[in-house]
Amino acid sequence: MFGLFTMHTPIRRCLQALTRQSQPTLSLFKDPLSLRLLSSAALLNHNISSPLLPIFTNSKPTSAFGQWHHGRYFSSSKQDDHIKEGGTHEIEDEDDDSDGDDDDDDDDYDEEEGDYEDEDDDTVAVSSRKKVYTEEEKEAEAEAIGYKVVGPLQKNDNVFKPYEPAFAVVQIGSHQFKVSNGDSIFTERLKFCEVNDKLILNKVLLLGSPSQTIVGRPIVPDGAVHAVVEEHALDAKVIIFKKKRRKNYRRTKGHRQELTKLRITNIEGVEKPLNELVEKPSKSAKKEREKVAVSA
Amino acid sequence: MALRGVWQLKKLVVSFSDWGGSSRGIRAFMESHLPAFKEANPQLEVDTEMIRGQHPHLKAFYKNHNDRVVCVKNMDPEEILLHATRLRNALGRKVIKLRTRHVTKHPSVQGTWTTALKY
Numbered sequence: 001m002f003g004l005f006t007m008h009t010p011i012r013r014c015l016q017a018l019t020r021q022s023q024p025t026l027s028l029f030k031d032p033l034s035l036r037l038l039s040s041a042a043l044l045n046h047n048i049s050s051p052l053l054p055i056f057t058n059s060k061p062t063s064a065f066g067q068w069h070h071g072r073y074f075s076s077s078k079q080d081d082h083i084k085e086g087g088t089h090e091i092e093d094e095d096d097d098s099d100g101d102d103d104d105d106d107d108d109y110d111e112e113e114g115d116y117e118d119e120d121d122d123t124v125a126v127s128s129r130k131k132v133y134t135e136e137e138k139e140a141e142a143e144a145i146g147y148k149v150v151g152p153l154q155k156n157d158n159v160f161k162p163y164e165p166a167f168a169v170v171q172i173g174s175h176q177f178k179v180s181n182g183d184s185i186f187t188e189r190l191k192f193c194e195v196n197d198k199l200i201l202n203k204v205l206l207l208g209s210p211s212q213t214i215v216g217r218p219i220v221p222d223g224a225v226h227a228v229v230e231e232h233a234l235d236a237k238v239i240i241f242k243k244k245r246r247k248n249y250r251r252t253k254g255h256r257q258e259l260t261k262l263r264i265t266n267i268e269g270v271e272k273p274l275n276e277l278v279e280k281p282s283k284s285a286k287k288e289r290e291k292v293a294v295s296a
Numbered sequence: 297m298a299l300r301g302v303w304q305l306k307k308l309v310v311s312f313s314d315w316g317g318s319s320r321g322i323r324a325f326m327e328s329h330l331p332a333f334k335e336a337n338p339q340l341e342v343d344t345e346m347i348r349g350q351h352p353h354l355k356a357f358y359k360n361h362n363d364r365v366v367c368v369k370n371m372d373p374e375e376i377l378l379h380a381t382r383l384r385n386a387l388g389r390k391v392i393k394l395r396t397r398h399v400t401k402h403p404s405v406q407g408t409w410t411t412a413l414k415y
Contacts, residue, residue, distance in 0.1 A: 160300050167405045175397075183400040195385050196298045210406055230298060232385040236393045259394075261387070263300065 139192045146173050147203035150193050159265045168267045169206040170225050179264045189258035193229050201225040207270040223269035227262040304387045307341040309355040313348050318369035322352040325373035358388025
């Protein structure tokens with residue numbers, strides 16, 4: 001059964017059938033020596049009662065694991081062309097997880113192993129194939145790319161102030177907006193925030209007010225723009241229609257972009273003039289006088 | 297979906313049929329995900345309605361008197377949860393193409409530029 005250790009698929013499948021309970025990963029098969037060692041080690045370790053026990057002598061399981069610990073394995077996805085990290089217990093977990101997908105092709109095997117490795121030591125349901133950001137640090141990094149920091153959720157704060165004459169040029173992702181108090185902005189969907197979350201937009205390129213202008217190089221370090229997430233919604237459907245005339249080629253595809261609406265609540269880092277309070281009573285007094293005059 | 301901190305979705309009506317096969321997903325949704333969804337959104341009125349002879353759907357009633365109906369026939373409970381969450385996350389706006397991505401009432405702070413302006 002273990003006659004020839006080659007890269008051919010049938011032998012791999014035979015071995016897989018044997019070591020059903022704990023699957024050695026496919027990278028083993030690159031190295032025939034390690035294959036022998038690992039298969040023997042795996043079989044011995046996990047006490048599989050198979051009629052065809054390996055003929056090999058007892059080898060140290062650590063060396064077997066160690067040997068293919070540093071192996072590279074090749075798959076179609078670029079993620080997986082990197083050296084394996086992690087200890088043996090991780091590999092065993094991966095083996096257990098990959099049991100359910102025996103029917104897939106070898107490429108699918110490799111891709112799933114790549115997915116395993118990309119995540120941390122926390123156990124992840126890989127079958128869903130979604131990246132689970134288990135660590136908060138990851139979320140913080142991803143937010144930094146989009147230049148936003150999530151603050152706490154709304155409680156009984158009075159965040160929605162009346163209009164203040166100050167503006168800021170803020171960058172979110174690759175889009176820049178000139179923003180003032182009380183504006184709404186539609187951006188691409190921001191992943192790590194729910195509706196009614198407070199955000200702080202870090203990347204402020206310019207701050208301005210009637211009395212002062214601060215130009216960042218490229219960012220103003222003390223500038224901060226506070227915003228609240230109003231909604232996560234889908235845009236209207238756009239139909240992408242492709243046609244090549246006289247070539248019998250016509251394709252129709254519908255697309256709805258996911259958007260997030262932010263409401264800007266506060267701009268920090270600029271001098272804001274306090275003239276409004278002085279002006280308002282005088283204006284209202286004038287209006288009252290006019291009304292009295294009209295009625296009289 | 298919260299305009300200045302006020303949730304915009306008032307009521308969500310989960311309509312299903314207890315006989316039809318297209319309602320299988322929504323029946324599973326009502327057992328598995330709906331209680332958690334209700335607890336996560338205490339401000340929301342969630343009703344279940346049995347309608348026989350029709351496909352299941354989710355009806356959303358917003359504060360601006362708009363309704364949205366999403367047909368959930370033959371969907372998995374996870375997909376139905378996704379649609380319900382989307383309805384909760386949205387304002388009751390009409391779904392049309394956006395005119396601008398930046399909506400403001402005070403476009404100018406330092407004064408609108410004109411050709412006559414001299415610094």
